Amino acid sequence: MNFYSIKAIYNFEMARWWRTVAQSILSPVISTTLYFVVFGSAIGSRITEIDGISYGSFIVPGLVMLAVLTESISNASFGIYFPRFTGNIYELLSAPISYIEILLGYVGAATTKSIILGIMILTTAGFFVPLEIRHPIVMLFFLILTSLTFCMFGFIIGIWADGFEKLQIIPALIITPLTFLGGSFYTINMLPVFWQKVSLFNPVVYLISGFRWSFYEKADVSLKLSLIVIFVFLLACIVLIRWIFKTGYRLKS
Amino acid sequence: MSTILSINNLTKVYSSNFKALNNINLQIHRGEIFALLGPNGAGKTTLINIICGIVNPTEGEVLVDGYNIIKDFRKTRSLIGLVPQELVAEAFETVWHTVNFSRGLFGKATDHAYIEKVIKQLSLWDKKDNKMMTLSGGMKRRVMIAKALSHKPKVLFLDEPTAGVDVSLRQDMWKQVRDLQKSGVTIILTTHYIEEAEEMADRIGVINKGEIIVTESKNELMKKLGRKQLILDLRSSLSSIPASLSKWALELNNDKLIYTYDTAKEEFCIPELLASIASAGITFKDIHTKQSSLEEIFIKLVKTS
Incomplete structure (x- = not known):
């Protein structure tokens, strides 16, 4: 294992993050604050409680997931896409480094950023609502697993994309709508039966449900099912990345 | 090596x-x-x-x-x-x-x-x-x-x-x-x-x-692919190259007499050529040589490949 190479990529990506701190940290934190103001205060005054939890507190896990999912994809996809776009990928491909090590560097850094962001959003939420995390280890496990999985997904998008438009298209047109419709701001039990069944086809429901369980022991689906879904998605990402590396898809001609 | x-x-x-x-x-x-x-x-x-x-x-x-x-x-x-x-x-x-x-x-x-x-x-x-x-x-x-x-x-x-x-x-x-x-x-x-x-x-x-x-x-x-030229600046113009110099494949260009030879081949002999020119009564005021550049060799190679 070439640790110096992994460290070089990891540090490079983290340094890039710090250089754009306003965009990478402040922007999601401000967005989350606005969600609390709009959903927590304005709508929360009309929906007082869900499953015995105040509405403001109820939306915290969903808001963390919303930020973590979008930022994981955005960070990981941009990290690998940018050297492809500038042509600097030549250095990565000509270095004595295996694909696994490249992945560890990029996805490791993107996962770290997502976890830091998730914790910052939780801290921000603490200023607006009382925070209660009944299973902090499970919460951390979900946060890490979700960040890792979606950073791998972002890495795939970064290799697949051949323009900035494609880089944005999956997070904007698929992930954000799925997160909004995945129970971030409501429990799917509040929906008519038909839409409850439709919601079960949305994988984000399982992520948010499991994550929310770690806070309040309340979930739309069982914790076991949530874990199975996220592991299946992680496995799918691993298989796809393995195929990309084996074939050199969009990396090597 | x-x-x-x-x-x-x-x-x-x-x-x-x-x-x-x-x-x-x-x-x-x-x-x-x-x-x-x-x-x-x-x-x-x-x-x-x-x-x-x-x-x-x-x-x-x-x-x-x-x-x-x-x-x-x-x-x-x-x-x-x-x-x-x-x-x-x-x-x-x-x-x-x-x-x-x-x-x-x-x-x-x-x-x-x-x-x-x-x-x-x-x-x-x-x-x-x-x-x-x-x-x-x-x-x-x-x-x-x-x-x-x-x-x-x-x-x-x-x-x-x-x-x-x-x-x-x-x-x-x-x-x-x-x-x-x-x-x-x-x-x-x-x-x-x-x-x-x-x-x-x-x-x-x-x-x-x-x-x-x-x-x-x-x-x-x-050495192998380069060609050299010997150029004589004549004192007086020639209307044609004398028959006695026909074996040398000389070119006449205004008041210059040009001899192009292949450095890889050994048949050329400059002193003999100069002696023949003197025998033919041709006088010159200056003499210089030109060697083909790598660029000329490169173009020749690419064109013929």
Whole structure:
């Protein structure tokens, strides 16, 4: 294992993050604050409680997931896409480094950023609502697993994309709508039966449900099912990345 | 002289079915400067990219210092430094960070003293905290060289290193390349400036349409393929060449008498020619010779291949 190479990529990506701190940290934190103001205060005054939890507190896990999912994809996809776009990928491909090590560097850094962001959003939420995390280890496990999985997904998008438009298209047109419709701001039990069944086809429901369980022991689906879904998605990402590396898809001609 | 790079029966066919390289065989000697010449699209960059691991070969084998570029990729890539044709470093990074990043990427522990030495050698020290986007093209080219040298490679590929670089900076770079050679680095350069190859290279390879058409030491190449001309400035014009000089295939051009000969062939004899000219009563006021340049040889080779 070439640790110096992994460290070089990891540090490079983290340094890039710090250089754009306003965009990478402040922007999601401000967005989350606005969600609390709009959903927590304005709508929360009309929906007082869900499953015995105040509405403001109820939306915290969903808001963390919303930020973590979008930022994981955005960070990981941009990290690998940018050297492809500038042509600097030549250095990565000509270095004595295996694909696994490249992945560890990029996805490791993107996962770290997502976890830091998730914790910052939780801290921000603490200023607006009382925070209660009944299973902090499970919460951390979900946060890490979700960040890792979606950073791998972002890495795939970064290799697949051949323009900035494609880089944005999956997070904007698929992930954000799925997160909004995945129970971030409501429990799917509040929906008519038909839409409850439709919601079960949305994988984000399982992520948010499991994550929310770690806070309040309340979930739309069982914790076991949530874990199975996220592991299946992680496995799918691993298989796809393995195929990309084996074939050199969009990396090597 | 031992071989540091051995390319055997190397072929590259892209997915579009374009055959970029066709059965290339080439040996590069340790410590030499080898210039690879060829017109655009000849396969120079594809060849370099395969050796460096950026492009997959279709067939054949490449050994760097005895190690296979596929099986022993970690070893071979750590021996190679590449300065690509395009100036592609990260725009927002400083010179210092980007060179240190390259060293880490190539699996080497941080060594600020060495990086400082490299940056100073390339006259970049006063720019070390500048962002890449603020540098001129020539400076960026030097940073690319510093990045390529950051892990102490034994073989350095310079893909058109002086493209777009002004004359004085080009000469500076030639000096730096020679210094690198003195420090034991083998250098393989591609260039469009034939004078660069003529000035720098120990050996020259010409590639065209994916095939190596000649590999020769520069002096041998010029001796074998070069032609010389002996030009006499006549005191008075001639209406025609006298019959006594017909065996020499002379040309008459205004008041110049020109004799073109092949240096590789031994049949020419200048003193005999001059004696014959004197016997024919022709007098001249000046005499000079002209040798075909590497550029003329290159054009001739590419046209006939």
